[in-house]
Amino acid sequence: MSRLAAFALMALIWGLTWLPMKLASEAVPPIFLAAVRFTLASGCFLALALARGISLRTRDWGRVSAAALLITTGCYSFLFWGVARAPTGISATVNLALLPIFLVIIGAAYGQERITRRRIGSIALGVMGLVLLFMNRAGAAQDGWTAAIGLGAVAVGTVSYAWGSVISRPLTQSLHPVALAFWESLIGAVGLIPISLLVEGYEPARFAALADGRALLGLGVLVIGGSLVAFSIFLWLVRDWGPFRAGLYSFISPIIAVSVGILYANEPFGWSEVLGMTIMLAATTLSLAEPTNAASTPSEPGTKKASLA
Helix, strand or coil, X not given: CCHHHHHHHHHHHHHHCHHHHHHHHCCCCHHHHHHHHHHHHHHHHHHHXXXXXXXXXXXXXXXXXXXXXXXXXXXXXXXXXXXXXXXXXXXXXXXXXXHHHHHHHHHHHCCCECCCHHHHHHHHHHHHHHHHHHCCCCCCCCCHHHHHHHHHHHHHHHHHHHHHHHHHCHHHHCCCHHHHHHHHHHHHHHHHHHHHHHHHCCCCHHHHHCCCHHXXXXXXXXXHHHHHHHHHHHHHHHHHHCHHHHHHHHHCHHHHHHHHXXXXXXXXXXXXHHHHHHHHHHHHHHHHCCCHHHHECCXXXXXXXXXXX
């Protein structure tokens, strides 16, 4: 599979996960849902690795653990906590607009990315498109301070995901994407469990609620599509493209998510959505058209790469 085709598939899948995740969160608390999701995903990655003879061994436990806690535990904890306290549309705009910015800044700090004029332009276009896309879905906050704190948590969660993505890149040079996805899912899930207990409390009925049709649909889409397929592709692209270009799904997946909302939930659709989608596609095309060696630090000579296949 070509990298562009894999990128398109990843963006499509992650765009389609938004509605099932929202429905599943109506049946069980969101952080608890995330903990269950990544626990199940780690089991699927383990089965896949064993079936394909993929080694799970690593000597860099510190970096693996840090990446897992940042990209899974930290991101989902802050993100879900923040979204519960701020309008969903504004939260989505903040999260998706900040992601490529943090990816390129943190990547540059680690010597993995370069801040170019083309990238600055694509980020500016993408942010403009996101604002237009979600302007009719922003919602109204009843408590300004609560919403501000919630959006701050969303921003922290975005930083956590970007940082975890950047420090994952060196790991992709020695670990197969499936092996790395296994460890990041497993360790991340272990980290989410105490946070769920602390924030959401413990209710035995939640395990029975997992049999709810909404939870089953959500977990099925999130585990198989969002984790098993899309997250493996993401780590592969982080290795070959760098975190910034791999993270450009944040300008494509919202288009898919909003389109699903328009078709199946009768959400508003007008000139702002059309213009926003067009601008976001232009932003992604502008950045993806940039030569890889002009914007991303190449792999170290002699480093063995594990293919996605």
